[in-house]
Amino acid sequence: MTVDRSMIRVKAMLIAPNEDTSAHAVTLNVPTAENPEGYHRLIGGSVEFGETHREAVRREVHEELGAAVEDLELLATIENIFHIDEVLGHEIVFLYSGRLDPLPAEAGATLTESDGSVVPVVWRSVKDDADPLPLYPTGTQDWVSAALTRQRP
Template identity: 40%
Template structure:
């Protein structure tokens, strides 16, 4: 028996620099597509989604956010790397307390031992570079 599929609860934060969003970029090698997702992560049991998004940004970037407001909740059913996924995504907006972070071209995300970059991307840049904004339907909330 394979492991039981679960619905994950996530909280992500839309951080804006003008019309640009701070996105973690990834690749689905099975579909051959690039995607960008706002930063955030799993909500822990007993943790409010708002607390989770603040904690995730702190853990991933070592940065504090303020003006955290819920934009909406999305249900995301998708296939990534050939595996089906199902997430309930709490989408928040927020802004960095440290204004200097908006001047940087990219920010380094730390997840456990892994490190990768998050980039500021405008809708036009996403389109030009063929990067899909996920979760699908996110732009409707923005």
């Protein structure tokens, strides 16, 4: 399924920590022209017409991971302008924190995208310098650290 990137898309995404808040769940995405080693992306997805961003993040997590979200808290709204395989993309992301129930496995976890593709879910350290892959949406790393220590960037 090809994604139409000619319009601004509205997303709702989740910072979802493990039990000791040392890591958070992200997808491990295939290499692109801009990221030849792949990249990490927060869990979540598009807001559907007639749905609130709060409803969207809960629905996306349930559809993709079969999990519920507890203690859902809106952190910020982030504008993300990016290139993926040399195609310009633009999205407005409602960024949340919350706990997954159940948590994905520490190894071998996956999620199923709306197009049916299966993507690995991995635990990314909160210490961003420990991971060589970039985290998207751009600008969320400061929020990850802040959300897991209850501070604001």
